[in-house]
Structure formats: structure tokens, C-alpha cells
């Protein structure tokens with residue numbers, strides 16, 4: 001394990017703030033494990049698949065980290081951020097509506113939604129694909145869990161609230177700006193009004209009201225931008241590899257392969273953190289209890305697959321797309337994403353419905369903005385082309 005000294009950290013601080021993924025990838029290429037001895041805590045950056053497994057499968061880790069503290073300010077103490085018995089109870093209660101036994105029903109329902117959604121788009125139009133994919137993702141989520149579409153302006157509110165959190169983490173001095181404070185209050189108020197309505201769900205109604213609202217917001221926040229991001233980057237990648245469009249349009253298996261490969265190259269949850277409650281052994285090295293561990297599927301996926309930076313959907317004909325320390329876009333172990341099975345249908349169904357109607361020219365690089373999920377810097381503007389030339 002190498003050490004990132006405080007002077008190196010200081011030197012790289014600005015680059016890390018501007019472009020964390022580039023810096024992390026460079027560090028990952030240098031060493032699979034790093035230790036940072038901050039004055040108040042140890043931080044470990046672990047990129048090797050075995051280390052990822054050791055952390056995510058360990059019982060001695062918690063979510064008491066900066067990442068989940070920030071998300072918890074938005075959701076309240078819901079499934080994504082809680083630990084221990086409280087988490088176990090909520091997970092047990094929420095598992096059934098997300099069970100893979102609904103696969104067939106989801107497939108039919110999501111196909112109808114995606115087809116109606118893209119039927120309202122026309123070849124020749126210019127669209128922001130990121131905004132579009134966020135809107136479609138919200139429709140899927142509403143129909144799948146609440147049985148009806150959710151208010152469209154929720155997309156804006158959720159994204160504005162997540163961006164507010166991330167910008168605050170990147171630049172703590174922003175907290176001194178009173179306008180920001182009032183904006184945050186307005187966003188929280190809108191979300192809490194939405195939570196009241198969304199908590200009216202037969203499963204959530206079994207929880208005490210405050211817990212039901214936290215779980216409703218958790219599902220909204222965890223299940224919306226993630227899928228929207230995955231679909232946005234899938235379309236961006238397809239635009240640069242247009243020969244896959246016809247495969248995706250014709251064959252659902254190809255839509256699945258493309259979606260897995262997009263999740264490998266652009267995993268929406270690009271960073272996953274844990275706090276060690278107990279010492280953790282990694283080979284010869286003992287990680288100290290109390291330390292913060294940072295994992296990044298973005299880095300591990302790119303470094304631990306052959307030709308890891310290349311878009312090669314067919315690799316998943318032979319590679320397993322099951323959660324592992326090498327491929328963990330949905331996490332791994334007990335805290336595996338509850339929406340994984342659902343997303344693995346939403347994604348390919350949406351891509352297939354798109355490819356059956358449109359093509360894209362190679363799109364300019366929209367720039368990566370690693371917010372709570374992997375976003376573009378300014379949207380993904382595109383002109384929709386016909387599937388076949390005139």
C-alpha cells in the first residue's frame with residue numbers, strides 16, 4: 001500500500017476538485033491501494049477487486065461517512081444511509097416490491113412506457129438526451145413502485161437538491177451565502193411535501209410516518225438519477241458505436257449487453273464509501289478501525305477488465321455481469337442495490353425502444369461531472385436521426 005502524503009494531497013487538491021475521476025484513475029494506475037494519514041482520520045482508497053470484496057462483504061463496516069451523511073440530509077434516515085437493525089427492518093419490508101419475481105410484469109409495463117415516451121419524439125428534433133432520460137427514469141419509477149406517473153417537476157427538484165449537496169461538499173465556503181440557504185430551505189420544503197404524498201403506499205404505510213417519508217424520498221433519490229445517468233451514457237456510447245443500434249433494435253440480448261457495458265464504463269454510483277467498525281485484514285495489511293474507505297467502480301471497472309477503457313459490449317457474452325469486486329455498478333453484498341433487477345430491465349427496454357425509432361450521430365464529449373451520480377457538465381444535446389436514411 002502506498003501513502004499519499006499531505007503535501008501531495010495539497011498539490012493535487014485543485015485537480016481533485018476539478019476532475020476527481022481523472023486523478024483517481026491516475027492514482028489507481030500507480031497503485032491498487034493508497035493510504036492517506038489525515039490528522040483526524042485514516043483514509044484508504046482501494047481499487048483492487050479483492051479489496052472491494054473484503055470491504056463490501058464485511059460485517060464490520062458502516063455507512064457513517066461524509067457521502068451518506070450528506071445524502072441523509074436529503075432523505076432522512078432511510079434504507080440507503082441507515083445501518084444495523086433499522087436498516088435490516090426497512091430492507092425486509094421493502095424487498096418484496098423489488099423482487100425479481102415481478103420481472104415479466106415489469107418487462108411488459110416498461111415496454112409500454114418506453115414506447116409511448118419515444119413515440120412522442122420525432123426524427124429531426126433536437127433534444128437534450130440527459131433531460132429526456134431523467135424524465136423517462138422518473139416515469140418508470142413512478143409506475144413501478146407507486147403505480148402512477150410522478151409529477152414531472154420532481155426531476156428538477158431532486159436534481160437541484162443533489163447538486164446543492166455536492167457543490168456544498170466541493171466548496172464549504174458556499175455555506176456562507178444566505179441565498180443558498182434559502183434555496184436549500186425551498187428545495188427541502190418541496191421534497192418534504194412530495195414525501196408526504198409518496199409515503200401513501202401500502203408497503204410504506206406499515207412504517208411509522210417519519211420512517212415512511214424517509215423511505216419514500218430514498219427510493220425517489222436512489223432510483224431516479226441513477227437510471228437516468230446510465231441511460232444517458234448508454235446513448236452517448238451508442239452514438240460513437242452506431243453499428244450497435246441495429247443489434248439493440250432487433251435483439252433484446254444486445255440491449256442488455258450494451259447496458260452492462262455502459263454501466264461498466266460509466267457506473268452512475270461512481271464512488272462508494274464505508275467506515276470500518278473493526279480492523280480489516282487485506283493480505284498482510286491491517287486497516288485500522290474508524291478509518292474511511294473509498295471505493296470507486298469507475299476506477300476498478302476500467303483497470304480490472306482487459307482493454308478496460310474500450311466499449312466492447314460483447315465482452316459480457318463471456319464475462320459474468322453478476323455483482324463482484326471487479327464489476328459492481330449496483331454495489332455488492334448485503335447493501336446491494338434493491339433496484340438492481342428492476343433497473344436491468346428498465347435500461348435495456350428503454351435502449352431498445354430508442355433504437356427501434358432513432359439513430360444518433362457521434363455526439364461531442366459532454367464532459368463528466370461526478371456529482372452524486374455521473375452526470376454530464378451541461379446536458380447531452382443531440383439531433384434525432386431516422387432509423388433508415390431516406
Ligand code: HEM
Pocket residue numbers: 079080081091141218219222223224226227230267268269272273328329330331332334335336337338339340342343
Ligand atoms: C442504473 C440504476 C442504478 C444504479 C447504478 C444503482 C446503484 C446503486 C449502488 C451502487 C448501491 C449501493 C451503494 C452502497 O453500497 O453504498 C445502491 C443502493 C440502493 N439503491 Fe440503487 N441503483 C440504481 C437503481 C436503483 C433503483 C431503480 C432503485 C429503487 C427504485 C434503487 C434504490 C436503491 C436503494 C434503496 C439502495 C440502498 C440499499 C440498501 O442499502 O439496502 N436503486 N444502488
